[in-house]
Amino acid sequence: MTVDVQQLLVKQEVEDFLYREAELLDERRFEEWLELFTDDVRYFMPMRRNVPADELAREFTREGLDVNWFDEGKDTLTRRVKQIRTGVHWAEQPPSRTCHMVSNVQVLSAAGDEVCVKSRFLLYRNRVETETDVLVGKREDVLRRVAGGFQIARRKIVLDQNVLLAKNLTFFF
Amino acid sequence: MSLDGLVDVARGVISREIFVNESIYRQELEQVFGRAWLFIGHESQIPKPGDFQASFMGEESVILCRDRGGKIHVFLNSCRHRGMKVCRYDDGNTTEFLCPYHGWSYGTDGALVGVPFAKDAYGEQLDRSRWGLIEVAQMENYKGTIWATWDRDAPPFLDYLGGYKLYFDLLLDAWDGREGGTEVIGGIHKWLIPCNWKFPAENFSGDRYHGVSHRSVDMVGIGPSGKGRRDMQERNEARWLDVTFPDLGHSMIAFLRKHDSPIAPAYQDAPAVADYFRRCEEERTRRRGELWRLFGGPGTVFPNASPLARQPRTLAVWHPRGPHQTECWRIYLVDADAPPEVKDFLRHYYIRYSGPSGLTEQDDMENWNYAHAASRGTVARQHPYNYEMGLGRATESFEDHGLKLPGRIADVTVANASENNQRGFYTRWRQFMEAKSWADLKR
Numbered sequence: 047m048t049v050d051v052q053q054l055l056v057k058q059e060v061e062d063f064l065y066r067e068a069e070l071l072d073e074r075r076f077e078e079w080l081e082l083f084t085d086d087v088r089y090f091m092p093m094r095r096n097v098p099a100d101e102l103a104r105e106f107t108r109e110g111l112d113v114n115w116f117d118e119g120k121d122t123l124t125r126r127v128k129q130i131r132t133g134v135h136w137a138e139q140p141p142s143r144t145c146h147m148v149s150n151v152q153v154l155s156a157a158g159d160e161v162c163v164k165s166r167f168l169l170y171r172n173r174v175e176t177e178t179d180v181l182v183g184k185r186e187d188v189l190r191r192v193a194g195g196f197q198i199a200r201r202k203i204v205l206d207q208n209v210l211l212a213k214n215l216t217f218f219f
Numbered sequence: 220m221s222l223d224g225l226v227d228v229a230r231g232v233i234s235r236e237i238f239v240n241e242s243i244y245r246q247e248l249e250q251v252f253g254r255a256w257l258f259i260g261h262e263s264q265i266p267k268p269g270d271f272q273a274s275f276m277g278e279e280s281v282i283l284c285r286d287r288g289g290k291i292h293v294f295l296n297s298c299r300h301r302g303m304k305v306c307r308y309d310d311g312n313t314t315e316f317l318c319p320y321h322g323w324s325y326g327t328d329g330a331l332v333g334v335p336f337a338k339d340a341y342g343e344q345l346d347r348s349r350w351g352l353i354e355v356a357q358m359e360n361y362k363g364t365i366w367a368t369w370d371r372d373a374p375p376f377l378d379y380l381g382g383y384k385l386y387f388d389l390l391l392d393a394w395d396g397r398e399g400g401t402e403v404i405g406g407i408h409k410w411l412i413p414c415n416w417k418f419p420a421e422n423f424s425g426d427r428y429h430g431v432s433h434r435s436v437d438m439v440g441i442g443p444s445g446k447g448r449r450d451m452q453e454r455n456e457a458r459w460l461d462v463t464f465p466d467l468g469h470s471m472i473a474f475l476r477k478h479d480s481p482i483a484p485a486y487q488d489a490p491a492v493a494d495y496f497r498r499c500e501e502e503r504t505r506r507r508g509e510l511w512r513l514f515g516g517p518g519t520v521f522p523n524a525s526p527l528a529r530q531p532r533t534l535a536v537w538h539p540r541g542p543h544q545t546e547c548w549r550i551y552l553v554d555a556d557a558p559p560e561v562k563d564f565l566r567h568y569y570i571r572y573s574g575p576s577g578l579t580e581q582d583d584m585e586n587w588n589y590a591h592a593a594s595r596g597t598v599a600r601q602h603p604y605n606y607e608m609g610l611g612r613a614t615e616s617f618e619d620h621g622l623k624l625p626g627r628i629a630d631v632t633v634a635n636a637s638e639n640n641q642r643g644f645y646t647r648w649r650q651f652m653e654a655k656s657w658a659d660l661k662r
């Protein structure tokens with residue numbers, strides 16, 4: 047068996063990047079987190095329908111066409127961060143406690159300056175006294191090589207829920 | 220359960236009990252949700268024969284379905300044999316609903332068509348014509364929106380809307396003043412919130428008072444012109460009218476432009492969109508004349524369907540899930556013949572404004588959550604809520620430069636807000652909770 051050292055290095059690099067991102071979110075360093083995104087980033091989280099097994103093509107709401115949980119670029123992401131910093135965004139006042147667990151990191155392709163990555167997340171959110179949400183799903187990222195590392199050029203978030211069980215989505219995936 | 224001492228609309232005092240009490244909640248399911256006209260869905264969600272869409276009436280799952288002949292039905296989603304849900308998909312197209320338990324199957328018109336071993340097991344016993352899917356007592360397609368009631372004695376839907384039609388049409392008529400013509404953008408926001416269903420229903424009915432809730436989004440700016448959370452100029456130049464129909468339960472936050480008002484600039488973030496809406500407004504002045512001056516905002520069709528008749532143009536439904544939880548569903552509307560770039564602009568605005576991921580409504584849910592939670596305690600329940608704002612200031616004969624508007628209207632241009640609409644909502648709520656039947660509810 048031969049080991050492709052180059053592939054291993056890319057995977058290691060990607061994992062380090064994703065863990066560092068999780069760290070920034072959980073430490074509420076949202077401005078630094080924003081810098082991890084390219085200016086033309088697409089940040090997309092569809093809703094999921096219950097459909098028959100032979101109609102799974104319709105399972106997800108469509109990017110750019112349907113109403114989704116998120117379907118936006120850097121401008122809106124930036125405004126979300128600014129909103130949290132206003133001090134009067136009551137849904138994050140007092141701030142939520144989050145823990146982003148990232149696992150099952152797979153590098154799907156690495157061509158040119160872009161790396162396609164799939165991972166799993168387990169996002170624990172706890173706030174005020176006993177309010178608790180556990181959100182589990184997958185992310186598909188396109189990472190772009192820039193000086194000194196990566197930036198996220200595209201993120202698709204697939205949440206494994208139909209009716210959203212959280213009252214709001216005031217945190218980031 | 221007697222509501223004496225719990226709902227005193229004349230004095231503007233309402234007990235917290237009605238939000239948290241289990242037996243009041245069960246009575247609501249029977250007497251409010253079992254009798255009222257409820258919003259089910261939109262015909263653009265089921266355009267073809269065999270199309271169906273799951274929905275709810277109160278706590279109960281229903282199927283909105285267009286049968287093979289093109290007729291629209293609303294059925295209880297429960298098999299007549301042992302009750303299994305016959306449809307567990309959110310939407311789709313089908314020739315039949317096959318019960319996965321023992322295999323009874325129903326046509327898209329609700330008829331019981333298939334019964335395994337029918338001859339051998341039942342002989343001549345089973346009269347299939349009596350065992351089709353349970354259908355609502357009345358159904359109405361009003362300008363593309365589908366409504367239904369379980370009560371055959373309920374008045375026709377148009378009587379149920381009454382004078383509120385003028386305001387509700389602000390949601391459903393085309394922006395340029397033609398009748399109807401809306402469609403739903405694909406996808407329904409569905410999410411659970413930990414509060415009684417009446418928190419969102421009364422908030423949408425007319426709560427102009429909660430500016431502080433949304434201060435953060437106003438500071439950040441997500442509106443169609445890049446500022447605030449919406450286009451404000453047309454509102455700032457208008458009279459602010461809180462409109463309610465206490466004997467119907469419907470309300471809306473409405474606005475009336477001055478009789479010589481020009482069209483206010485809006486949608487300044489996108490010149491093509493701004494142009495489109497300006498042309499629509501011009502066309503609307505031609506079609507509607509003086510009524511062009513009237514435009515809407517949030518409202519509630521009693522009991523739990525809340526239009527937002529301006530932008531973001533939506534229809535939300537607050538499905539009860541026990542006294543302490545609500546399942547919110549929201550559809551987003553556009554004129555079907557609006558250009559693609561307009562629809563896309565609005566879609567983005569809808570997403571960043573509304574629902575659990577919307578910068579505006581996230582803060583509503585936080586307030587409803589903890590208002591409800593803090594109202595459950597033994598001591599808290601002994602102290603009612605205050606609904607006194609603007610008591611005695613409304614008129615039933617509103618007129619502005621010869622334009623008469625229906626409803627009990629509080630002009631809050633100076634006051635900023637009133638609880639006129641909430642009082643209207645609870646007046647009707649109490650009538651439903653005390654009436655023995657629709658005979659009592661009809662004036």
Ligand code: FES
Pocket residue numbers: 298299300301302303318319320321322323
């Ligand atoms: S429950 Fe449906 S066939 Fe028995």
Ligand SMILES: [Fe+2]
Pocket residue numbers: 429432433580583
């Ligand atoms: Fe609000």
